[in-house]
Amino acid sequence: MTDTVFIEGLTVETVIGDYDWERDVQQRLEIDLEMKWNNRMPGLSDDVGDALDYAAVSDAVRRWFAEHQPRLLEKAAEAIAAMIQNEFEVEWLRLTLRKPGAVPGARNVGVRIERGI
Numbered sequence: 001m002t003d004t005v006f007i008e009g010l011t012v013e014t015v016i017g018d019y020d021w022e023r024d025v026q027q028r029l030e031i032d033l034e035m036k037w038n039n040r041m042p043g044l045s046d047d048v049g050d051a052l053d054y055a056a057v058s059d060a061v062r063r064w065f066a067e068h069q070p071r072l073l074e075k076a077a078e079a080i081a082a083m084i085q086n087e088f089e090v091e092w093l094r095l096t097l098r099k100p101g102a103v104p105g106a107r108n109v110g111v112r113i114e115r116g117i
């Protein structure tokens with residue numbers, strides 16, 4: 001089964017970073033998520049209760065950043081992946097976290113992780 005539900009370019013403003021000055025400012029992150037889900041059932045029922053609700057996942061990601069102020073992108077990625085797997089019963093996901101503008105001369109820097117089977 002290779003169905004997925006995805007979210008592309010979800011932006012959050014949050015405190016994140018390892019340098020002292022970063023602890024006092026809000027910075028923008030961009031999040032992409034690809035999550036394994038069997039879309040056959042909602043495809044037949046037309047019921048969002050059978051679907052992986054991308055709006056609910058997006059809200060949960062925003063909530064996580066409202067409640068945490070990690071230093072590293074890796075810390076945020078790991079925790080958010082675990083939260084989505086637990087709260088939404090997602091078996092496998094790929095998560096990309098981008099921090100645009102963090103490195104002069106680079107359009108984007110970030111991390112990408114895959115968790116689950």
Ligand SMILES: Nc1nc2c(c(=O)[nH]1)N=C([C@H](O)[C@@H](O)CO)CN2
Nearest residue numbers: 016017018019071072073074102103
């Ligand atoms: N692999 C990582 N490298 C760096 C990170 C990070 O989160 N993961 N963070 C920083 C600083 O916070 C930087 O983004 C400030 O511009 C440096 N390297």
